Amino acid sequence: MLAIWQSEMERIWNRKSTLLLYIAYILLVVAIIWSHKVTGTKVLRFGEGTVVVNxxxxxxxxxxxxxxxxxxxxxxxxxxxxxxxxxxSGAYRLYMLRPYRRFQFWLAKLLALSASTTIFMGTSLLIGVFAGWLFFPHSSTFFKYGSSIASSPSDAVPYILSFYLVLTLVCLVKLMLSSAVCLFMSRPLFAYIVILILSVFLFDLFRPLIMLMDPFQQIMLALRVEGSFNFWMCAGGLILVSIMISFTRWQKKII
Known part of the structure; x- marks a missing residue:
């Protein structure tokens, strides 16, 4: 199983498309940090006011x-x-010739994509921490999202880590949803469109599933005690349902 996972990781990161996406992501993070450096403040998008960036x-x-x-x-x-x-492309017809169980190929692919997602998350976390330390004012107080009560700087570390862990979870929800859709829609462009439409549809059904489109506010609210149950229920439920559909479809799909 480990050998399949390593093979999938190599295949993912040997593709030019993956490297281009990774570089584009880094440039996006740097551009947004630079905009905060220029303005010195951040206007929150959901009407919570303006925050001084530190x-x-x-x-x-x-x-x-x-x-x-x-x-x-x-x-x-x-x-x-x-x-x-x-x-x-039919590439999996070649990989399926190897002496492994059918479900192991799909599991290895999902685990490799999960690890790649963690790489994206870790990169943005490292860039944010180092940029904040080097280029932004150092603050002696820390305010959590939506709170007017000052916390100690030591509270910032677990808060930031919690945010990135929850964001990674949301990305994995999107991954599992994508894995289910892609087994029914093999053309990449059509699959992407269906995933986008399905994300909008699910958001209309359950408000917390806006995390599939714009997760920031829902994550910040989930880190607070009140109002987080629906978030965790929707995230966990969608992962479970998507996994069941994905692996059931994979076992029956003719490659």
Whole structure:
């Protein structure tokens, strides 16, 4: 199983499309950080007011826009390219000749894409932390999202890590949804369009599933005690349903 996973990781990162997406993502993160450096403040998109950007809040404030592009474009393009792309091109017919169980191939692909998602998350976290430390004012107080009560700087570290962990979870929800769709829609462009439409449809059904389109506010609210149950229920439920559909379809799909 480890050998298949390593093979999938190599295949993902040996593709020019993956490297181009990764470079585009880094440039996006840098551009948004630079805009915060120029203005010195951040106007929150959901009417919460204006926040002064400092070394403690930059790593999560910058993700307001970054997460939007990440969850709607960058990662779905990566997922569709690797899932639908391999099915549509017939590449998996060659990989299936190896002496492994059928479900192991699909599991290895999903685990490799999960690891790649973590690489994207880790990159933005490192850039945000170092940029905040080097280029932004250092603050002695830390304010959590939507709170007027000052916290100590030591609270910033677990808060930032929690944000990125939850954002990674949301990206994995998108991955599992994509894995189910791609097995029914093998053309990459069509699969991407269906994933986009389905994300909008699910958001109309359950408000917390706006995380599939614009996750920032829902994540910040989920980090607070109140109002987080629906978020976790929707995220966990959608992952479970998508996994069931994905693996059931994979076992029955003719390659």
């Amino acid at each position: 070394n403690l809040n930059l790593p999560w404030l910058m993700m307001s826009e970054v997460a939007l592009f990440l969850i709607t474009a960058i990662l779905p393009i990566l997922y569709v390219d690797q899932l639908s792309g391999d099915l549509y």
